Amino acid sequence: MPTPTNPWSPGDHPDARVQQQDLAKARQAATFDPRDITHILYDGVDGVATRNRLRQLIEQDPVFRKSDWYFLSRTERIERALAWSKRFIEIKQEHGIDQRELLLMMNALGDWLPTTLHSSMFQLLIDSQGSEEQAARWGPLADEGRMIGCYAQTELGHGSNLARLETRATYVPETDEWDLHSPSLSSAKWWIGGLGVIATHALVQAKLWIHGKDYGPHLFMVPLRCRATHQALPGVRVGDIGPKLGFSSVDNGYVLFHHHRIPRTNLLMRHAQVDDKGVYHPPLHAKLSFGGMVLVRTQIAAFGAATALSYATTIATRYSAQRRQGYRLDKTNSPMPPPSVPENVVLDYQAVRYRLFPLIAASFVIHGCGRQMFTLFMNMQSELAAGNTAPLSEVHALSSGLKALCTTIATDGMEECRRVMGGHGYSQASGIPHMYATQAAQVTYEGENYLLTQQTTRYLLKLAAQVQRTGELEASLITQYISRLPHLAGDRCDPATTQQDWQTRGELIVAAMAHRAAVILAAAARDVQHKPWHAMNITCYRLSNAHCMHALVATYFKWVADLKADQDISTPRPLLDALYRQGLIFGLFQMQQQLGDFLEDGYLAGAQGRHIRAALEALLETNAPDAVGLVDAWDHSDYFLNSYLGNYDGGAYKNMWDWAQNEPLNVIVRETGVPPGYAAHIRPIVQGQLPHQDQSLQIPARL
Amino acid sequence: MPTPTNPWSPGDHPDARVQQQDLAKARQAATFDPRDITHILYDGVDGVATRNRLRQLIEQDPVFRKSDWYFLSRTERIERALAWSKRFIEIKQEHGIDQRELLLMMNALGDWLPTTLHSSMFQLLIDSQGSEEQAARWGPLADEGRMIGCYAQTELGHGSNLARLETRATYVPETDEWDLHSPSLSSAKWWIGGLGVIATHALVQAKLWIHGKDYGPHLFMVPLRCRATHQALPGVRVGDIGPKLGFSSVDNGYVLFHHHRIPRTNLLMRHAQVDDKGVYHPPLHAKLSFGGMVLVRTQIAAFGAATALSYATTIATRYSAQRRQGYRLDKTNSPMPPPSVPENVVLDYQAVRYRLFPLIAASFVIHGCGRQMFTLFMNMQSELAAGNTAPLSEVHALSSGLKALCTTIATDGMEECRRVMGGHGYSQASGIPHMYATQAAQVTYEGENYLLTQQTTRYLLKLAAQVQRTGELEASLITQYISRLPHLAGDRCDPATTQQDWQTRGELIVAAMAHRAAVILAAAARDVQHKPWHAMNITCYRLSNAHCMHALVATYFKWVADLKADQDISTPRPLLDALYRQGLIFGLFQMQQQLGDFLEDGYLAGAQGRHIRAALEALLETNAPDAVGLVDAWDHSDYFLNSYLGNYDGGAYKNMWDWAQNEPLNVIVRETGVPPGYAAHIRPIVQGQLPHQDQSLQIPARL
Ligand SMILES: Cc1cc2nc3c(=O)[nH]c(=O)nc-3n(C[C@H](O)[C@H](O)[C@H](O)COP(=O)(O)OP(=O)(O)OC[C@H]3O[C@@H](n4cnc5c(N)ncnc54)[C@H](O)[C@@H]3O)c2cc1C
Numbered sequence A, B: 001m002p003t004p005t006n007p008w009s010p011g012d013h014p015d016a017r018v019q020q021q022d023l024a025k026a027r028q029a030a031t032f033d034p035r036d037i038t039h040i041l042y043d044g045v046d047g048v049a050t051r052n053r054l055r056q057l058i059e060q061d062p063v064f065r066k067s068d069w070y071f072l073s074r075t076e077r078i079e080r081a082l083a084w085s086k087r088f089i090e091i092k093q094e095h096g097i098d099q100r101e102l103l104l105m106m107n108a109l110g111d112w113l114p115t116t117l118h119s120s121m122f123q124l125l126i127d128s129q130g131s132e133e134q135a136a137r138w139g140p141l142a143d144e145g146r147m148i149g150c151y152a153q154t155e156l157g158h159g160s161n162l163a164r165l166e167t168r169a170t171y172v173p174e175t176d177e178w179d180l181h182s183p184s185l186s187s188a189k190w191w192i193g194g195l196g197v198i199a200t201h202a203l204v205q206a207k208l209w210i211h212g213k214d215y216g217p218h219l220f221m222v223p224l225r226c227r228a229t230h231q232a233l234p235g236v237r238v239g240d241i242g243p244k245l246g247f248s249s250v251d252n253g254y255v256l257f258h259h260h261r262i263p264r265t266n267l268l269m270r271h272a273q274v275d276d277k278g279v280y281h282p283p284l285h286a287k288l289s290f291g292g293m294v295l296v297r298t299q300i301a302a303f304g305a306a307t308a309l310s311y312a313t314t315i316a317t318r319y320s321a322q323r324r325q326g327y328r329l330d331k332t333n334s335p336m337p338p339p340s341v342p343e344n345v346v347l348d349y350q351a352v353r354y355r356l357f358p359l360i361a362a363s364f365v366i367h368g369c370g371r372q373m374f375t376l377f378m379n380m381q382s383e384l385a386a387g388n389t390a391p392l393s394e395v396h397a398l399s400s401g402l403k404a405l406c407t408t409i410a411t412d413g414m415e416e417c418r419r420v421m422g423g424h425g426y427s428q429a430s431g432i433p434h435m436y437a438t439q440a441a442q443v444t445y446e447g448e449n450y451l452l453t454q455q456t457t458r459y460l461l462k463l464a465a466q467v468q469r470t471g472e473l474e475a476s477l478i479t480q481y482i483s484r485l486p487h488l489a490g491d492r493c494d495p496a497t498t499q500q501d502w503q504t505r506g507e508l509i510v511a512a513m514a515h516r517a518a519v520i521l522a523a524a525a526r527d528v529q530h531k532p533w534h535a536m537n538i539t540c541y542r543l544s545n546a547h548c549m550h551a552l553v554a555t556y557f558k559w560v561a562d563l564k565a566d567q568d569i570s571t572p573r574p575l576l577d578a579l580y581r582q583g584l585i586f587g588l589f590q591m592q593q594q595l596g597d598f599l600e601d602g603y604l605a606g607a608q609g610r611h612i613r614a615a616l617e618a619l620l621e622t623n624a625p626d627a628v629g630l631v632d633a634w635d636h637s638d639y640f641l642n643s644y645l646g647n648y649d650g651g652a653y654k655n656m657w658d659w660a661q662n663e664p665l666n667v668i669v670r671e672t673g674v675p676p677g678y679a680a681h682i683r684p685i686v687q688g689q690l691p692h693q694d695q696s697l698q699i700p701a702r703l
């Protein structure tokens, strides 16, 4: 009978249970029922039920096993991901799942697949950029996976500056075809998800040329690989671009065309058309095709960033609630308590709370703001459908800036969550390194974050000019502060505000953020008169972030207020308090990080800096009992998290132990008795077989 | 004859050369000869020669091939790393290389090995913690690799709080042995580099127990694996802890002991001893063994952080000097120039400079400060040798705080370098993802960064108390500002300082940093009177960073001044200017990031914020021609960088293209005609063999 303290079966040791108890205790402390928040986050009881149904389809399917994921090589991951890709198509057909639900299900996996862009962007573009006839022709084929596509825009030489894409589609009147050609090394399509190994087709952005005239980039449906053999078609050179920071299960690829011919009717013709005489018919509204991009950015900013961040805060919080280390000492040099006194869990420490809670808060703030953004977007879509392109600019500017700000907060925040966990956070077992690697791409794609802020700034400068010209502005929650531009001079935060005020009144934060954005905008509007645009880069970044930071807090507090007012759901008071507190923690944290902006023109007085810091410190304490409940509310399944430190039930040490036993190196040692490379590299050293080793060394018997 | 524009041999395309020309041009713009800085960085002509000699030994040796590194699985990397470990021992013996040079050579590799801690910490500890007899007994064996060791301190359950380590070494009088035992799951040694597969021995930190009395953690030499078979010895359970964020070529491992017996004389006895009667003789000076830790932290902070950061700035700067993308536009809505106008390289953009140049600057500032730290450390060592432990506190506090600050700057900075490169930075080909993953551990090991700041703060509070008590303080460059603590109230930066002043006068920055640190220290000294220590965590972090930020700029400007004054080397003026400028850029960047600290008590007036930002903007422009020269000065070899985007000669697109051809997925396609998993997962979908696929779909012939 193994004694419980037998180290040879450490997983059975009683201290494996202590961590589970600690986590359970921390969970009980919450002032609300996390499921109530879950319902708010995922569209009510029905939304949660759908979510559960969909994720169970994959979590209970052995094909989707992930437990060995961190041990797999890239090639093994790609192979696994291909199996998953196939299984998704099967499940979809078996269960009659629609496209939206398919995407929800794919999200529940936690990793991108070779077919993720096929099921999202490729299919969306066929519908939105193809003519009705084209959508009818290709849609069902794509839906069934009989063609598998990717979206090929970026080239080795051009990403941000699309105007200089080099790939050409030249109209050949003789055969009524396009001649697709890549004129240079830098014109190779590059980075294209799905292109590396799986895609049979690409939607290619290429310059459309007719009779020596360049009509700019257009989308073409281009067959790449033979349907029968999967070999590259003649005139197509295609492959994988190699390993990346993350996205290890996606086959980002390259392609070069050598006078590859495709039918004229493979130009996507919903907006622009070329007829069989080779005549180009421009789109009615140049901006009509913008909608998709705005939607993607909105989704990345709002739901992508919030989910990614909450993934990491979930793991870090649950782990911190079960990692006992050290003591809360009263004095600098208090003596260490005797071993009989249990150590504190690290979630008890102020520094851990200071790093973690503003990130938990950020995940909620971004989500709440995303909800409002989504409404804005839907309104814009109906306006667009009715031919009104006016709202496009506001939503486009905001979605760009928010994408930049929120993905930066989320990406940096995930890494902070990993660091806050100390050594064990650095293990792949924590899950965060893997997820961070994927998330880190979001600061770059769908618009590089720094570049996006130039777009937001352009829009804000237009509004500022308008206010200066006309003295007025159509007010929206997000832009109304701009109408105060001419009246900023005397704007002051009431100097009588106390720590207590900052601790309870979100409107103080919103007002401060609005003022800050307005001041930076006013300065930018002056600067742009005499500075060249290229010398405004830094200002653009500051301004866009200030604008969007205001948008975040303003829309978030509005979202919470709407929840409070909503009679249908009658949200419990402690829960509303907790959500409101997230806005305060997020806002105060941001303010003290950038305090200079608020002090510089005297909006805040020096003493208020101290109040803000003190208010934040106090709120971190108030928030502590709710921490685990807040992350539980995101309802990320253990399967999704794939974390041995952040699973629902806890037991981090035991989990890590069990997991490590499956490390391939250990498996090899178990199977062969020695590690790989032993005979060639270790034995010769230890046994003194290297040419210059000193053979006379005496080795003590017991060493 | 392949035409030059033939996309099927893209590597031969003429545009492959454009990037090399762009980089060469950027290089020529430097106002100084980078080799002059190289000599300063690496100890003059002799130091550089040694460096070159050592690195050539590995770079010209085919065993050390790294070109396929990013394609290898972890198991393959470990095997390769074992081959490298062996080769290092051979080279060392073949060429009669000493320990210091061996470590330099191992550093030149760019990756850690299973034997890195053997050659550094393990051997160092034998010498510094072992008695002379022990050093003589084990030293040569370790030197020859006849025993390969690791340093086993951390346990699954305890890292930071060493006082609660659970592994026990109990004295057994009957046999004059130690009984090593791991009483619980959480007592498993964990994270130990070299333990996973290679180590035959560990230096184990275990609680020393004699006759029921606990004498606290001590170091024991513990045999782990059988010399003949490499199997774990009876009573030892050992293995690898599994994959991590980085350190993929290191076998971090675990070990549990089950009443494992070792001779009494395996306790390291330079400081404490246990005699053969089982009597414990405590060390003369409790703190004597601190020196090593301080040294390691100093090295990590100074040279480790600077090297890691300069690695990334080298890559990002060289790439940015050859990536053409977009235009510097004059007006918000300037029209795009015609295609005949070449695009700008991205290094021309203000935002790129803003992100990159302060990091280039940081690498120099950290290095310069590290030089001064090293001098401090050497002085301390001689004082210690003479029995004077007084300087230990200052150096310990400073090395802790600097380690925390500099590794955070370097780690975050590396990731920023990757992001500034846009999409291609995300490829493993850039090299940064791999190197970042290794660097990221440095914020955690050798003292978790947040915890370290508590130690620095403790020391500062002592000095503050001393000043308050006695009104005086022994002045050092780094702590002299503390003597001004009682006189802070009226301290103001001269309100007449102009942008021009900030742009040229480093002493303004040093003074501001000193004032800021003093203000935070004064507040902390008040707070600690009434706040419990555990509520001071946030303050500790702020204060330690403020103190060390001042130390960084103060010592850096001193270092540059010393260089200027040094008659022996007669450094050229433009080079001194460039180095001085790095201090300004670094300091101003930091100030504008934390401007609130300087405005809060009125030390700066609001308008000075604008001056500081404008001064920084102006310096970024001045610095632009020197950017490539500054990173070249670090003289990181192409082998070391292992970057296809940051190699010396440039040609990023061609390099990426050539590299991608070796991606294993592409190799498999070349060899077998189809990607792995094709028959099982791709063909069935595309060819309509899934159970629910619609067989009636018509597929157009040319699709
Ligand atoms: C994981 C991943 C997946 C991807 N998937 C796809 C895909 O499926 N299909 C596809 O088509 N593409 C894809 N991409 C490509 C992606 O869209 C581009 O990488 C992205 O748009 C960034 O552009 P870039 O790489 O050209 O950056 P660059 O423009 O080269 O950026 C480099 C630097 O220059 C700066 N810069 C550039 N221009 C200016 C300027 N005018 N002013 C100031 N600064 C400037 C940027 O801010 C940045 O710091 C993917 C990329 C990644 C990383």
Ligand SMILES: Cc1cc2nc3c(=O)[nH]c(=O)nc-3n(C[C@H](O)[C@H](O)[C@H](O)COP(=O)(O)OP(=O)(O)OC[C@H]3O[C@@H](n4cnc5c(N)ncnc54)[C@H](O)[C@@H]3O)c2cc1C
Binding pocket: A323, A325, A326, A327, A346, A349, A350, A351, A352, A419, A420, A421, A422, A423, A424, A426, B117, B151, B152, B153, B154, B158, B159, B160, B161, B190, B191, B192, B193, B247, B252, B441, B444, B445, B446, B447, B448, B450, B451, B537
């Ligand atoms: C790559 C790598 C290699 C390593 N190699 C070795 C090796 O060879 N040998 C070896 O012995 N060890 C090794 N280690 C272990 C390393 O030394 C520890 O992980 C490190 O000391 C951090 O300690 P921890 O993991 O216990 O962090 P924890 O103390 O658990 O930290 C978790 C969190 O709690 C916070 N916290 C903890 N205590 C307090 C407190 N009192 N007040 C406020 N906050 C607190 C921390 O700031 C942190 O945010 C390695 C680690 C890594 C990542």
